[in-house]
Amino acid sequence: MKCVVDLSEVEEITLQQLSINHRHRDARTRAAGLLQLGRKVKPKAIAEQLGVSDQSIYNWARAWRDGGVCALTGGHNGGRPRALSEAMVATALEIARAEPLTLGQIAQRVQEMRGEALPCRIETLGEALKREGFSFKRNRYTLKKSVTKRRSP
Template identity: 35%
Template sequence: MRYAQGGGLTAERRAFRERIRLEAAERFAAGVKTAVIAKELRVSERSVERWRRAWREGGAQALRSTGPANAPRLSDAQVALLETELGKGPAAHGFEDQRWTLARIQEVISHRFRLSLSVATVWRLLKRHGWSWQAPARRALERDEDAVALWKQEVWPLVEAPRRRSGPGSSSKTRPDSR
């Protein structure tokens, strides 16, 4: 189960699921049938079959939790170091303006930790550690409201194409037949 915050199962939920699997292991040893175990533990028969196969190959130890599915690839110490690096600002890392983007942070991680992460992984890492995207509190002083209004009036209608064109050659089947 995935959560909106971008994480997976909580530690408590992982522990709960591990207890269910270990209960199943006790029943495997007692020779209880798959369908009975599934019904008693309120899980699918398919899951019980998968657990039984793992139990046969590795015993109860094979049913223990292995931790979060996508554990962060940076240690807590490395994340603290990354935050220090990001605090120095983009200019300290050779970027021209003062904007951090995911691609730039990805580049810093690559150079600093010799680790290649996808942009999506960088986003999840930052989000997991309390970072969020930032929007400016105020509009830029350089913004020209007259130019913006003119653009909206003259250019935007040309850019925004109509969603449906009905006319000669249209393939619309909703048009009344004009016989």
Template identity: 60%
Template sequence: MKYVVELSEPEKKTLQQLSRKHPHQDFRTRGLALLLLDSGRRVHETALELEVSDKSVYNWIHAWHDNGLCGLLVGHKGGRPRSLSEAMIATAIEAASAELMTLRQIAQRVEEVHEVPFPCRLETLSVALKRNRFSYKRGRYSLKKSATPRSSP
């Protein structure tokens, strides 16, 4: 069975932007599939090229016909769940804002408050802080100069 997808110029431009710049791969694939179908490709050819099942392409066509762009942009369930909960991130931001701390000290504070072992690496905590627009700089030790200069041998 051949499904016809006819797109207007604004729809084509929107789907081209979606297929190039959306942060989730599955949404980029959906936009590209509709563009391929609009250019005259068959469903089976499109599915083979995008390495998805025919059923997925049919589902995208139905979603497009029923709800337009909004139909394509629902259902992203990919990716691993975040290891730090929102409450843990809030605790980390609060602790880091209160005083100068290293990442390890912030992680220990989160462990104390939530009474669970810290669930991820310190780099993950750093990324979570940056994602929440918290500018984190590690504390640096200043060079201590001795009162008496060293004598050269």
């Protein structure tokens, strides 16, 4: 079966940018594979170079003919599900907005309010809060050196 993709100049530029800049690796891989198909490289060689099966190349070509760029980028379903549920993150956000607390105190209050332990590490909760715009500073337990130098004559 022939697997050929005819690309216009605009489509080729679009695929080049997609293969470099898309945030999901699988979309970048598909775009790179279609670029090579447009340059008349054999599907088997493309599959070996990109580390995918031969059938994937044929599927990408058919998706390109049927739906264009949208068909390439719409198929991303990969990745691990988030450890924290949306409800747990919402609870943490409410607590964090109410008063200034450390990350450990926020985690403890989330556990108390939800009645269950965090299903992840405390750092994961911190990352979820950072995605929502919160930032954390490490507490300092020692005085600054410049302050101690000034006091001792």
